[in-house]
Amino acid sequence: MSADTTARYARVASRLRGTATSDGAGVRLTRVIGGPQLPDLDPFLLLDEFGTDRAEDYIGGFPDHPHRGFETVTYMLDGRMRHRDNHGHEGLLVPGGVQWMTAGRGLVHSEMPEQEAGRMRGFQLWVNLPAKDKMRAPRYQEFGPETIPVVRPADGVEVKAIAGRVGEIVGPIAQPATDPVYLDVRLEPGRAWEHALPEGHNAFVYVYEGALAIGAGEDAREVGAQELAVLGGGDLLRLQAAGAGARAIVVAGRPLREPVARHGPFVMNTRQELMQAFVDFQEGRF
Incomplete structure (x- = not known):
């Protein structure tokens, strides 16, 4: 492998583990992006992994709560989650399903388990919206x-x-604003896969089962289960599974490079816009 070829490969720029926390009505989860170690990775604002066999860890769900100015992406691996909002939309997320919700100018919604026992597992990702789209429907x-x-x-x-x-x-x-990549990758033991990511995107790999090496040659680094690797360097991603195989999500997006004013469920560009979001919510304009 030549030096020039090796230089094209993405490298692990940083690696971290998430922090145990809870959200909604006591749902236990691991916050990987959105905590003190990695507050954001433009355009990504938050990544939570939830996964448990204990109903008491998820049964409270996420009762009515507002959003404005960004998108939420829920990807279910196991379990069933019922979504409702104050605009009359309702849907059911089942294992292997995904919901990409653009909150835009605002809505109030809930995400509640449709089960009382069994495993609930999946991810929620928050993706920022550009200023021009924050107040869209x-x-x-x-x-x-x-x-x-x-x-x-x-x-x-x-x-x-x-x-x-x-x-x-x-x-x-x-x-179109962020041109996202969101892949769920399964590698059997020892298997490798290469994939070209869009040039200029910010990207990460989150391993949720097993372990894999990211990168090529001397730059390859092993990343284990429940670890996130922020990628840097080239745009050619190489993954190789360790002895037990691996599953990981690969996510990339075009950075917006805009100022971010965020608090709780609202993400805007200025403090004034943020304060207006609170006023609009309190006055029932969502």
């Missing part, structure tokens, strides 16, 4: 598992494309 992109394409580019490699292109397949989610 709310919208949803919802897809069941049967509509999300899966490609097997090599033996022992399986990639589900939620957003972005993998070979000839394209994930169903579209967002």
Whole structure:
């Protein structure tokens, strides 16, 4: 492998573990982006992983709460979650399904478990919106598992494309402002996979089962379960699973490079806009 080729590969710029916390009505989760170690990774504002077999850890769900100015992406691995909002929209997230909600100018919604026992597992990602889109009408992109394409580019490699292109397949989610990539990758023991990420995107890999090496040659670094790797350097991603195999999400997005004013469920560009969001919510304009 030549030096020039190696230089094209993305490297692990930093690596971190999430922090145990709770949200909603006591739902236990791990906050990976949005905490003190990694407050954000433009355009990504938050990444939570939730996963438990204990109903008491999730049964309270996420009762009515507001959002304005960004997008929430919920990807379910196990369990069922019912969504409702104050605009009359309702949907059910099932294992393998994804909901990409653009809150825009504001809505009030709830996400409540549709089960009283069993495993609940998945991710919620927050994606910022550019200033020009923050006050747009709310919208949803919802897809069941049967509509999300899966490609097997090599033996022992399986990639589900939620957003972005993998070979000839394209994930169903579209967002021109950030041109996101969201892939769920499964590698059998020892298997490797390479994928070109869009140039200039900020990107991360979050390993949620097993362990894998990211990078090529001497720059390769092992990342274990429940660790997030922020990528840097080149745009060619190389993943290789360790002895037990691995599952990971690969996420990338075009940075917005805009000022961020955020507090709780509101993300705007200025403090004045942020304060207006609180006033609008309190006065029932969501």
